[in-house]
Amino acid sequence: MPDLRRAEPVLPGSSSGSRAGLAVPSGETAVMASPPDPRPRRRRSGAVVSRQERIAGPLFVSPFFLVFAAFGLFPVVFTLWVSLHDWSLLGDRTWVGLDNYRALVEDDHFWNALTNTLGIFVLATVPQLLMALGLAALLNEKIRARTFWRMGVLLPNITSVAAVGIIFTLLFARDFGLVNWTLGHVGVDPIGWQDHRWSSWLAISIMVDWRWTGYNALIFLAALQAVPRDIYEAAEIDGANAWRQFWSITVPLLRPTILFVVLVSTIGGIQLFTEPLLFNSGANAITGGTTRQFQTLTMYLYEKAFTGLEFGYASTIAWVMFLVIAVVGLVNALLVRRLRSVD
Amino acid sequence: MMQNRRMRAGAAVAALVTMGTFLSACGGDDAAADDVTLRVNVFGNFGYEKLYKQFEKDHPGVTIVETAEGDLGQYNTQLIQKIAAGSGAGDVVAIEEGQVVNFLQSADRFVNFQDHGSNEKKDQWLDWKYAQATTADGGTTIGLGTDVGGLAMCYRRDLFEKAGLPTDREEVGKLWPTWDDYIATGEKFQAGIGSDEVHFVDSATNTYNSILMQTADHTYFDTDDNLVIETNPAVKDAWDTSVAMVDAGLSAKLKSFSNEWNAGFKNGTFATIACPAWMTGYIKEQAGDGNAGNWDIAPVPGGGGNWGGSFLAVPTSSSHQDVAIELAQFLTSADGQMSAFDQVGNLPSNPTLYSTPELENATNDYFNDAPVGQLFVAGASNLRPVYLGAKNQPVRDAVENALRSVENGQKSSEEGWQTAVDDAGSAAG
Numbered sequence: 128m129p130d131l132r133r134a135e136p137v138l139p140g141s142s143s144g145s146r147a148g149l150a151v152p153s154g155e156t157a158v159m160a161s162p163p164d165p166r167p168r169r170r171r172s173g174a175v176v177s178r179q180e181r182i183a184g185p186l187f188v189s190p191f192f193l194v195f196a197a198f199g200l201f202p203v204v205f206t207l208w209v210s211l212h213d214w215s216l217l218g219d220r221t222w223v224g225l226d227n228y229r230a231l232v233e234d235d236h237f238w239n240a241l242t243n244t245l246g247i248f249v250l251a252t253v254p255q256l257l258m259a260l261g262l263a264a265l266l267n268e269k270i271r272a273r274t275f276w277r278m279g280v281l282l283p284n285i286t287s288v289a290a291v292g293i294i295f296t297l298l299f300a301r302d303f304g305l306v307n308w309t310l311g312h313v314g315v316d317p318i319g320w321q322d323h324r325w326s327s328w329l330a331i332s333i334m335v336d337w338r339w340t341g342y343n344a345l346i347f348l349a350a351l352q353a354v355p356r357d358i359y360e361a362a363e364i365d366g367a368n369a370w371r372q373f374w375s376i377t378v379p380l381l382r383p384t385i386l387f388v389v390l391v392s393t394i395g396g397i398q399l400f401t402e403p404l405l406f407n408s409g410a411n412a413i414t415g416g417t418t419r420q421f422q423t424l425t426m427y428l429y430e431k432a433f434t435g436l437e438f439g440y441a442s443t444i445a446w447v448m449f450l451v452i453a454v455v456g457l458v459n460a461l462l463v464r465r466l467r468s469v470d
Numbered sequence: 471m472m473q474n475r476r477m478r479a480g481a482a483v484a485a486l487v488t489m490g491t492f493l494s495a496c497g498g499d500d501a502a503a504d505d506v507t508l509r510v511n512v513f514g515n516f517g518y519e520k521l522y523k524q525f526e527k528d529h530p531g532v533t534i535v536e537t538a539e540g541d542l543g544q545y546n547t548q549l550i551q552k553i554a555a556g557s558g559a560g561d562v563v564a565i566e567e568g569q570v571v572n573f574l575q576s577a578d579r580f581v582n583f584q585d586h587g588s589n590e591k592k593d594q595w596l597d598w599k600y601a602q603a604t605t606a607d608g609g610t611t612i613g614l615g616t617d618v619g620g621l622a623m624c625y626r627r628d629l630f631e632k633a634g635l636p637t638d639r640e641e642v643g644k645l646w647p648t649w650d651d652y653i654a655t656g657e658k659f660q661a662g663i664g665s666d667e668v669h670f671v672d673s674a675t676n677t678y679n680s681i682l683m684q685t686a687d688h689t690y691f692d693t694d695d696n697l698v699i700e701t702n703p704a705v706k707d708a709w710d711t712s713v714a715m716v717d718a719g720l721s722a723k724l725k726s727f728s729n730e731w732n733a734g735f736k737n738g739t740f741a742t743i744a745c746p747a748w749m750t751g752y753i754k755e756q757a758g759d760g761n762a763g764n765w766d767i768a769p770v771p772g773g774g775g776n777w778g779g780s781f782l783a784v785p786t787s788s789s790h791q792d793v794a795i796e797l798a799q800f801l802t803s804a805d806g807q808m809s810a811f812d813q814v815g816n817l818p819s820n821p822t823l824y825s826t827p828e829l830e831n832a833t834n835d836y837f838n839d840a841p842v843g844q845l846f847v848a849g850a851s852n853l854r855p856v857y858l859g860a861k862n863q864p865v866r867d868a869v870e871n872a873l874r875s876v877e878n879g880q881k882s883s884e885e886g887w888q889t890a891v892d893d894a895g896s897a898a899g
Contacts, residue, residue, distance in 0.1 A: 216554045218575040218860075236896070302730050302739065319723075322878050409728025410675075411867050412543065417875035418889075433547045435864045436572060437899060 203449070206442045214439035216432070227443040237444065239419050240427040241451075243328070247403075247423065248396035251332035256388060258340050260381070263347035264373065277348070280341030288338065292405025295334045299406070321407060327421040334402045339395075343388050350384040351377065390459045397452055400425040424448050506790050508797055510536045511560035513545040515751070516616065516780075517813030521806055525797055532793060542566060552785075553579050559785045561794035562801075565613050567779045570603050571860050573612060577605050580612035581784040586795055588614065594804065598855030599819045603781045606693075613781025614802040617816035619746030620850030621680055621775030624753060627838065628764045629741040633662030639840060642768040649681055649711050652771040656720040659741060669722035672731060672740040674712045674877045675870045676777075680744045681708040683856055684772045690866070690894060691859030697898045699865070700891055709869075709890070713876060713883045723877050732756050744770060746777040747817035747846040754836045767840040774852025779819060817846045824851060861898045868893035 210227055214220040231237050266277050283291070298305045299320040307317045320326045354377060362372050403421050404412055413430045415422025422430075424444065432441035510518070515538065522534040537560070539545040546569050552559035553573065565573055573580065588611050592600055595615045603613035623646075627637040635658065636642055646652035656670035671677060682689055686704035691697060699705050715721060722740040724731040734740055735756035745753065745767070753765055782798040784791060800806055807818035808828060815834070823829055824847045832843035859865075872890035875881045881889065 216550060217572055297729060300730055303733055409725040411871055414871055417871050417878060418880055
């Protein structure tokens, strides 16, 4: 899941027409890439394309397609196939058609997990992006030891997620945790952070934010640096103060980056797994609390696959997750298109 | 590319599901033809180092490599994936009691020890232990018993003294012949200790499972694998007794194996815990040297019980099956079980050892020289075989979760029971 968030940052296009495209020539930029060059490709007149050359092209691009077929396409299709079966990991398998999907629609635990996943996603992502934006603006200023701070904000991100989960779970421990100890000084009774929906969501969101705020801040920072200075100069001459410049120039120009960050956060957020799992230390960790108050979709998938050994049903959950992410991605793409027309 | 991004996202999900198929392709690398490397997969500490050396000495050319996973849940998941994929598992693998019913569903993926004379040596194992790793038709035995988790009650002498209760283990045992007596003792303890930070028992679920395994010959499933959680009175009785304990305010509400639970051993936040033989090592590790002599062991209410214990199995994917079978037989033999008991305190599942002076006279100095041999043997030999059913684990998880939600005050007993029944139904599939 973190792999998906380790995507290349997208720099915002400048508002001038000549740079309508995007800066970084990576796979990710194509999400918002400009339309392909309309000019037809011209071949050297009279050149005969040899047989070798015709084979060479596809051959050069084939590694991607082979790897994608083996590790991308095949699992997706195979998961679909498994989801149409009553497929016990260690026992029999029988064809059941769409029964798993029908059962899923009526499965309270699934809807509960979906609610938790989206809830934690919103609770984590909104403050995270705001903080990241603020942090990026700060890091863009002329501050002392700027490189140190810029590298520093990425540190939480390169810390092993397991370590983060364990440390935070200790901080939020009911009896001997630092958080409850601190709250105790202002007269708050010890909170069982795992016991309630609000408290568990909050604790997990803090874990996620601690890890990802700095990462997103760096993406924003890259985008900020691509904003041409002359716009600010012009604004200054027009008498705009720093705050006005931030809201009227920086934020609008950052919008494509914001949408990119939201999309990547969505993909990561919907697949949230390790943090809530480690948060529920001890027996039955995978159920995410006694009443499943913080069980995410991937945890439910995992529970069905490896505790229940219902591989068919787990595959159904995987496919529905795939569709959820696809829908969110589609919404995002539509937003990008609308944004263009606004510009 | 948009498409690809989405596809990759889906693929990652799918990859999680099919991980077993891909990852397990990388098995162990075997040395030269005449040298055999046997891979042994266990969880925690089975105390086999000495035995491996012995076996390697008796079988020149054999090297034994053990991988020990600390987390049982993690271990189970990996083992299931490897067995399902048909490669990657060790030559000898440990199977925990709770998982053995799962693996019996695919008994053909394991060597049948009956083909290697296990039926003739049946009396080497407690009858219920041998039956646990044997298919319902009695024709296939996939695992040889290592240890059993004969149940006793571990208690804190210092806390008992503070609460004005007797501390001598025989007197303590007399306080609670039944679970009702245990609750009554707990109420006295709670009144005497005068602190709301110290409780009588760690959590409701351990007590619940102990009671359930004592009273029943089957639990959530009857022998035809029908879910009978609602009609089996043993389940509701165990539930009600546990809830009564919670209502009396005796539980420290600590989930087993959680960080708080671990800390509780050291900090003395609970005074008793149902403890099988293997738990003594765990308590010593968690409570630390500073608490030496504070813990002691008494008989468990209701007479006996079992929590945990394992088997050794040989997957048919092993390319050195003959040596692997020999090793499994050696490790589970009387000598092997006794050696493991000496090393880490795991109680043998071989009843012929129970009357040997070695076991009868065995004491544990950390637990105030408690006669661990006698105490845990009493717990194990009073037990009858209990039929669990293939879906036992998910159903048990569901019921434990519901019980915890009652314990934490999230649900009333009636709501919790209803949730237990509903979730058990969906977990049973």
